[in-house]
Amino acid sequence: MRRSSLRARRARTFGVAALAIALAAPTVSGVAAGSEEPLNATIRRTAYGTPHILASDYAGLGYGYGYAFAEDNLCEMADDYVTVSARRSYYFGPDAGYVSWANGVQPTNLESDFFWQKIIDEGTIEQILGQAPPNGPRREVREIARGYVAGYNKYLSHTEAEGIPDLRCKGKEWVRPITEIDVYRRFFQLMLFASSGALMREVVAAAPPDPTEFLPTTSNASVMAALRHWDGSGLPGSGAKSVGSNAYGLGKDATSNGRGMVLGNPHFPWVGPERFYQFQLTIPGKMNASGAGLFGAPLVLIGHTDNVAWSHTVSTAWRFTPYELTLVPGDPTEYVYDGRRERMTSRDVTVEAREPDGTFTERTHRFWDTRFGPLIVGIRATDSPAGPVNIFNWTPTTAYAIRDANTHLRALNQFFEMDHAQSVEELKAATDRNQGIPWVNTMSADSAGRAYYGDHSVVPHVTDDQIRTCAASPVAQAVWQLARLPILDGSRPGCEWGSDRDAVVPGIFGPSHLPILFRTDYVHNANDSYWLSNPHHPLEGYPMIIGDERTQRSLRTRVGLRMVEDRLAGLDGRLGNRFELATLQEVAFENRQYAGELLRDDAIQMCETNPTMSDVADACPVVAAWDAHDNLNSAGSVLFRRFVQRALGIDGLYTNQFDYRDPVNTPNGLNIANPQVWDAFRSAVADLRDSGIPLDAMLGEYQYRLLADGARIPIHGGPGELGNFNAIYAANDWVPGEGYPDVNYGSSFVMSVQFTDDGPVGGTWLTYSESTNPDSPHYADQTPLFSAKVWVSERFSEGEIAADPLLHTTVL
Numbered sequence: 001m002r003r004s005s006l007r008a009r010r011a012r013t014f015g016v017a018a019l020a021i022a023l024a025a026p027t028v029s030g031v032a033a034g035s036e037e038p039l040n041a042t043i044r045r046t047a048y049g050t051p052h053i054l055a056s057d058y059a060g061l062g063y064g065y066g067y068a069f070a071e072d073n074l075c076e077m078a079d080d081y082v083t084v085s086a087r088r089s090y091y092f093g094p095d096a097g098y099v100s101w102a103n104g105v106q107p108t109n110l111e112s113d114f115f116w117q118k119i120i121d122e123g124t125i126e127q128i129l130g131q132a133p134p135n136g137p138r139r140e141v142r143e144i145a146r147g148y149v150a151g152y153n154k155y156l157s158h159t160e161a162e163g164i165p166d167l168r169c170k171g172k173e174w175v176r177p178i179t180e181i182d183v184y185r186r187f188f189q190l191m192l193f194a195s196s197g198a199l200m201r202e203v204v205a206a207a208p209p210d211p212t213e214f215l216p217t218t219s220n221a222s223v224m225a226a227l228r229h230w231d232g233s234g235l236p237g238s239g240a241k242s243v244g245s246n247a248y249g250l251g252k253d254a255t256s257n258g259r260g261m262v263l264g265n266p267h268f269p270w271v272g273p274e275r276f277y278q279f280q281l282t283i284p285g286k287m288n289a290s291g292a293g294l295f296g297a298p299l300v301l302i303g304h305t306d307n308v309a310w311s312h313t314v315s316t317a318w319r320f321t322p323y324e325l326t327l328v329p330g331d332p333t334e335y336v337y338d339g340r341r342e343r344m345t346s347r348d349v350t351v352e353a354r355e356p357d358g359t360f361t362e363r364t365h366r367f368w369d370t371r372f373g374p375l376i377v378g379i380r381a382t383d384s385p386a387g388p389v390n391i392f393n394w395t396p397t398t399a400y401a402i403r404d405a406n407t408h409l410r411a412l413n414q415f416f417e418m419d420h421a422q423s424v425e426e427l428k429a430a431t432d433r434n435q436g437i438p439w440v441n442t443m444s445a446d447s448a449g450r451a452y453y454g455d456h457s458v459v460p461h462v463t464d465d466q467i468r469t470c471a472a473s474p475v476a477q478a479v480w481q482l483a484r485l486p487i488l489d490g491s492r493p494g495c496e497w498g499s500d501r502d503a504v505v506p507g508i509f510g511p512s513h514l515p516i517l518f519r520t521d522y523v524h525n526a527n528d529s530y531w532l533s534n535p536h537h538p539l540e541g542y543p544m545i546i547g548d549e550r551t552q553r554s555l556r557t558r559v560g561l562r563m564v565e566d567r568l569a570g571l572d573g574r575l576g577n578r579f580e581l582a583t584l585q586e587v588a589f590e591n592r593q594y595a596g597e598l599l600r601d602d603a604i605q606m607c608e609t610n611p612t613m614s615d616v617a618d619a620c621p622v623v624a625a626w627d628a629h630d631n632l633n634s635a636g637s638v639l640f641r642r643f644v645q646r647a648l649g650i651d652g653l654y655t656n657q658f659d660y661r662d663p664v665n666t667p668n669g670l671n672i673a674n675p676q677v678w679d680a681f682r683s684a685v686a687d688l689r690d691s692g693i694p695l696d697a698m699l700g701e702y703q704y705r706l707l708a709d710g711a712r713i714p715i716h717g718g719p720g721e722l723g724n725f726n727a728i729y730a731a732n733d734w735v736p737g738e739g740y741p742d743v744n745y746g747s748s749f750v751m752s753v754q755f756t757d758d759g760p761v762g763g764t765w766l767t768y769s770e771s772t773n774p775d776s777p778h779y780a781d782q783t784p785l786f787s788a789k790v791w792v793s794e795r796f797s798e799g800e801i802a803a804d805p806l807l808h809t810t811v812l
Contacts, residue, residue, distance in 0.1 A: 066151025252449025594723025702739025
């Protein structure tokens with residue numbers, strides 16, 4: 001009843017406050033592209049440029065968001081619209097390329113264009129748009145997209161007279177008005193982030209071999225030899241799983257006021273189009289969601305409404321499976337399926353490319369497809385004694401195709417409904433209906449004090465029995481053991497993906513087979529599997545393709561659990577010290593380094609008592625004085641990081657091994673009798689000495705964000721694999737003489753929210769700030785706040801927005 005009355009009070013106050021602001025604000029008129037229907041929106045920018053979009057309908061929300069977003073980030077987004085339109089070779093040349101910092105793919109422009117031109121030629125997006133919900137967008141979502149296009153284009157037209165303020169793309173021919181299909185292609189790009197989008201180079205590389213030749217370097221023997229040295233790198237998601245986010249959902253038993261709290265801490269790029277953008281979307285009495293979304297996604301992906309908050313972390317589940325094809329002898333474009341020959345299909349795509357002399361030529365590429373999906377060649381094991389060897393090859397006898405579960409746009413409906421939810425039950429119901437979360441876990445809590453975890457994502461319906469019987473070839477078995485990726489037998493119908501009655505499309509697991517958990521204390525995830533979302537209630541018995549159980553957790557998962565358990569544990573072992581909002585903020589960013597907590601004391605003993613280490617004796621007191629944190633003033637942090645980064649790959653590092661009955665605390669104990677551990681410590685000392693960096697250097701002097709004008713902002717935190725909850729990564733892992741310059745990945749949009757009797761209150765950071773334009777006042781204005789751990793107070797209610805002394809309002 002309290003929740004309902006609160007929503008009613010807010011609905012009554014919206015109209016008056018909004019009208020007063022609108023009457024006092026400057027106006028920019030506009031209509032939707034290709035439509036005579038006028039669009040209206042009010043953009044209220046509060047401190048640090050955060051836009052709060054107020055409109056009377058969904059098209060108006062998109063209109064306001066599109067204008068504000070283009071004002072802040074036009075160059076990055078215009079560049080990405082070139083990508084999904086398959087026009088990079090035309091504007092930038094075929095041989096140049098780009099890096100997607102989110103999934104590690106580094107295609108040439110020509111490779112990228114071929115990949116996207118195939119999607120365009122096949123009409124993939126248009127086919128999806130022709131479907132009814134949940135597989136096609138809801139009417140309201142289409143209205144948001146329509147408005148977004150109009151707002152983005154309105155900003156372009158508004159700057160025609162003086163030109164785009166961002167000098168990086170001012171006057172560039174590739175900055176153009178967009179259409180609705182551009183918006184959907186961008187969202188489709190995000191769907192493919194952890195599957196075929198990260199394999200675009202492998203898809204483009206697939207070409208049939210000459211059936212009369214056989215290359216020894218691609219034999220099974222070479223592949224098997226390479227696999228013995230392979231760490232699984234190169235597979236979609238392998239990088240994301242190590243750096244991909246933390247989140248807590250705290251229930252009533254863990255909070256001071258008995259209402260829910262959420263901490264969202266996604267680790268994503270600080271550069272490029274996979275940055276987050278912070279905003280609020282409000283239609284009085286109908287929708288009120290605040291948070292952030294990835295660039296070009298005009299919906300709140302991580303955030304809260306009046307009564308429920310949520311965040312996401314990258315899930316361990318696979319979104320695709322390779323199929324191993326047995327080819328027909330003498331014809332590498334035919335394969336055997338169910339005892340019969342089946343011919344691959346081919347498609348030629350053509351793109352325009354700008355040559356060095358400024359002329360244009362046509363470039364054509366042939367793709368090959370199967371009943372499962374496109375052929376792939378690649379994923380290299382780089383540490384093989386014989387040199388780099390492809391794991392997936394197309395030989396005269398064998399080829400590999402991939403089937404991708406995330407070729408959909410259901411996430412648009414998914415997040416639209418989440419942006420309207422008012423409880424964790426409503427949040428889960430939205431997921432059950434749409435089944436559109438592409439590659440993340442969800443942690444949530446509501447004003448009633450319920451916490452919720454779900455790996456309610458899109459997962460191929462591959463059972464454990466299928467993995468045992470269909471991933472049977474030597475290569476498939478080796479890849480499963482090393483990377484837990486099932487390569488299925490493409491010749492047997494029994495190895496096709498299955499289906500569930502409660503799944504919205506064939507081939508994926510329905511909600512009844514996915515791990516979920518409701519709690520009144522807490523839920524947590526830091527990119528390990530669902531198993532230990534709460535150590536008091538392990539989730540077990542789910543398909544192996546979703547994740548592993550009873551296996552060692554990462555140091556970041558362990559420190560995340562340790563932080564909340566340490567806070568909540570009373571002297572009697574029951575819940576004691578409950579969380580205030582300030583406590584949650586402090587705990588999440590106190591920058592404990594769990595590797596240091598586990599190993600430092602043993603390292604000191606090794607350093608002080610091992611007579612063979614007298615040459616590094618001056619490092620012993622530095623380690624002893626280090627506070628086992630990665631704060632700006634943590635002296636010795638750089639030294640210990642270099643040691644641990646070398647030590648974590650050592651076999652027999654720990655004296656006490658993993659025990660699934662005590663997964664938060666094991667393994668532990670540094671094996672100081674292992675000579676490799678001694679060498680790792682000596683090498684760390686040598687790194688600093690050779691670089692002229694003091695052994696007791698403070699982290700803030702050697703880890704920083706480098707701005708466009710050369711200014712440096714020191715950044716706290718550190719690599720997640722060392723047990724840093726606040727995962728932070730530099731563009732180069734280690735630069736001799738400099739340390740860790742130019743942070744470009746890690747904690748991004750950080751949200752802390754607590755529900756109260758008067759509604760949600762919270763603090764946020766957008767660590768890299770709202771705008772990518774170096775000349776914008778909001779280019780780096782939040783980064784010093786993150787550096788100093790000064791939270792930005794969220795302004796959610798109409799009264800809070802109106803009271804902001806820096807409020808600037810524009811009526812469109």
